[in-house]
Amino acid sequence: MERPGWAPPGVDITTPTSSRIYDYMLGGSHNFAADRAVAEQAIAAMPHLPAVLRENRRFLGRAVRHLAGEAGIDQFLDLGSGIPTAGNVHEITAGINPEARVVHVDIDPVAVAHSQAILTGHPYAAAVAGDLRRVGDVLAHPVVADLLDLDRPVAVLLVAALHFVPDDATAGAVLADLRDALAPGSHVAVSHASDDGRPPAGLRDAQSIYARADSAVTMRSRETLDAMLRGWELVPPGIVACPAWRPEPDDPPSAHFPGYGLVARLPHPA
Numbered sequence: 001m002e003r004p005g006w007a008p009p010g011v012d013i014t015t016p017t018s019s020r021i022y023d024y025m026l027g028g029s030h031n032f033a034a035d036r037a038v039a040e041q042a043i044a045a046m047p048h049l050p051a052v053l054r055e056n057r058r059f060l061g062r063a064v065r066h067l068a069g070e071a072g073i074d075q076f077l078d079l080g081s082g083i084p085t086a087g088n089v090h091e092i093t094a095g096i097n098p099e100a101r102v103v104h105v106d107i108d109p110v111a112v113a114h115s116q117a118i119l120t121g122h123p124y125a126a127a128v129a130g131d132l133r134r135v136g137d138v139l140a141h142p143v144v145a146d147l148l149d150l151d152r153p154v155a156v157l158l159v160a161a162l163h164f165v166p167d168d169a170t171a172g173a174v175l176a177d178l179r180d181a182l183a184p185g186s187h188v189a190v191s192h193a194s195d196d197g198r199p200p201a202g203l204r205d206a207q208s209i210y211a212r213a214d215s216a217v218t219m220r221s222r223e224t225l226d227a228m229l230r231g232w233e234l235v236p237p238g239i240v241a242c243p244a245w246r247p248e249p250d251d252p253p254s255a256h257f258p259g260y261g262l263v264a265r266l267p268h269p270a
């Protein structure tokens with residue numbers, strides 16, 4: 001298998017990763033043949049999967065515009081940020097508040113290297129390697145500590161990321177640890193795969209293909225997500241299919257979306 005020049009040293013290009021499969025489906029170029037093979041199998045099983053991923057990106061955009069605008073947040077921690085593509089979080093926030101701070105965190109070295117390359121010299125945004133399951137370590141990272149003031153509200157993004165954490169207890173602990181560590185007024189934005197209701201054709205086959213590629217996606221119900229949000233206060237409209245979360249007039253008509261989007265905030269103590 002040919003190794004592209006941009007591949008960071010030490011990266012195994014024969015093992016697919018969720019970030020690179022996603023990059024390929026969004027039309028990006030930071031993926032390897034092994035990632036493209038899995039992506040093509042998943043698209044064959046569920047042809048509207050790339051449209052679902054584009055819907056997820058639109059949810060990300062609307063949530064960040066809400067957070068940086070109406071909610072007035074000027075510090076963002078993007079957990080499972082992925083490989084940079086059109087409409088990165090630091091680009092969206094810059095359009096609203098050019099001095100908003102953004103730290104992108106991902107476990108995939110290709111995502112981190114590419115994010116760092118485009119952010120070199122950026123005064124307000126950075127990218128670091130980290131595991132979102134270890135909230136304490138991420139928050140203590142020197143770059144996070146340098147750019148973000150954790151005594152003030154932060155918006156944490158867990159967009160299409162928490163469903164890569166297989167067990168409910170660990171996924172729930174991520175939200176609980178953030179709740180315990182962050183200042184009142186902080187927010188989380190989450191999108192998450194779900195097979196509630198009647199799942200779209202091919203969803204289960206696509207899920208099996210991801211699982212065989214070591215990128216297993218755990219579907220969670222609305223109820224399970226709600227239970228994980230103890231101590232967080234849902235922002236209207238609550239937990240809804242991603243396309244229904246504050247849709248904007250220019251959004252294209254959406255296909256059936258197998259998952260939820262939500263924004264929640266930490267209330268000030270009574």
Ligand SMILES: C[S@@+](CC[C@H](N)C(=O)[O-])C[C@H]1O[C@@H](n2cnc3c(N)ncnc32)[C@H](O)[C@@H]1O
Nearest residue numbers: 019022080081082106107108131132159160164
């Ligand atoms: C489907 S992509 C989502 C990217 C971006 N958040 C978006 O919604 O467009 C999921 C990302 O989560 C990352 N990821 C998965 N597990 C992770 C973990 N434990 N810690 C940090 N990142 C993780 C993957 O590497 C991948 O880049």
